Amino acid sequence: MEKIKVLVVGYGNVGRGVLLSLANQADMEVVGIASRSVERVKKSVKDIPVVDINKPEEFLALKPDVAILCGGSKNDLPQQGPEMVKYLNTVDSFDNHSCIPQYHAAMDAAAKAAKHVAVISTGWDPGIFSLERTLANAFLPGARSYGFYGCSPAGGLSMGHSDALRTIKGVADARQFTHAVPEAIEKVRNGENPEFAAGDMHTRECFVVLEPGADAAAIEAEIKAMPGYFAPYKTTVNFVSQEELNSKYTGFPHDGCVVAASTTGKGNQAAVEFRCTWGSNPEATANVLVAHARAAVRMNKAGDCGAKTILDIPPKMLSPLSYEELLKKFM
Ligand SMILES: NC(=O)c1ccc[n+]([C@@H]2O[C@H](COP(=O)([O-])OP(=O)(O)OC[C@H]3O[C@@H](n4cnc5c(N)ncnc54)[C@H](OP(=O)(O)O)[C@@H]3O)[C@@H](O)[C@H]2O)c1
Incomplete structure (x- = not known):
């Protein structure tokens, strides 16, 4: 089985949680971290490539299938989301509830133009x-x-x-x-x-x-x-x-x-x-983001694109189990 390759974008509480979560996924692997503060991140992370978020040639060279955006909702995601989805499928936890319709519109336009899937505003709430x-x-x-x-x-x-x-x-x-x-x-x-x-x-x-x-x-x-x-x-x-x-x-x-x-x-x-x-709120949020990264890649491979929320995603897309296993175990 070929593993889903994940780029972690931003290294804070949620970013650290995503790394921990990915270590527990048999079907996924981290290929690198993209950050604005490469030197800071390199001090904490030894065995994963750390690249500059503003150098697409560096993070695309890692051949990721999806980027999990772990930046802050207030200032980072409104800028990083539309930019990153030009290059990759994305998943984020944008949690400024009253601005979700506008953020959805911006991500939908950028994702459709690039033919990528952008799962937005997932986590526990919103999510x-x-x-x-x-x-x-x-x-x-x-x-x-x-x-x-x-x-x-x-x-x-x-x-x-x-x-x-x-x-x-x-x-x-x-x-x-x-x-x-x-x-x-x-x-x-x-x-x-x-x-x-x-x-x-x-x-x-x-x-x-x-x-x-x-x-x-x-x-x-x-x-x-x-x-x-x-x-x-x-x-x-x-x-x-x-x-x-x-x-x-x-x-x-x-x-x-x-x-x-x-x-x-x-x-x-x-x-x-x-x-x-x-x-741990950020670790739990990270687990939800990682499951949605699996769904984003699967949906994009099936020909889908545009902005998606948890409301658009069939639960079977989130699960590492096959549909047959889901029917046996959970129905
Ligand atoms: N939907 C939900 O249920 C849910 C739940 C929890 C959180 N969230 C969202 O998740 C977002 C991220 O939360 P967080 O706790 O991970 O935020 P955070 O720790 O402040 O990290 C946000 C960004 O700040 C930079 N950063 C972190 N630590 C730094 C440091 N020591 N020095 C310089 N830069 C640093 C990182 O970007 P660089 O690596 O690029 O520098 C990081 O991606 C929140 O804004 C919130 O909106 C959503």
């Missing part, structure tokens, strides 16, 4: 949860689907909110954990289809390391008043030492669920629920 929301909506007419994050006792690490805390003057380091409100989940499970304000569904827990001499009370007030990020939520602020932050609140744990409930027939309760729990 797996988008599929679950779509299925719940189709199978339970009238049900609204809700996403809850941080359902486990430790909650889920929000990188965006942690970054926001670190922008505050006097904060040396910080991490923010999101918690789902259990009573809100129960309301949805009961089929109430409630109208929630943002602060009704989640609370926010902050662990903050202060710079020497910083005013704790003023920083706590500033955090709680931060519009969008913390003001709409019940927020608790815990001041900890750098040692405590490093030892107790490390890693990238996250989890969440999609819940939808309604009635069928003559008023019988019906609910759909789907849960993910990740010890």
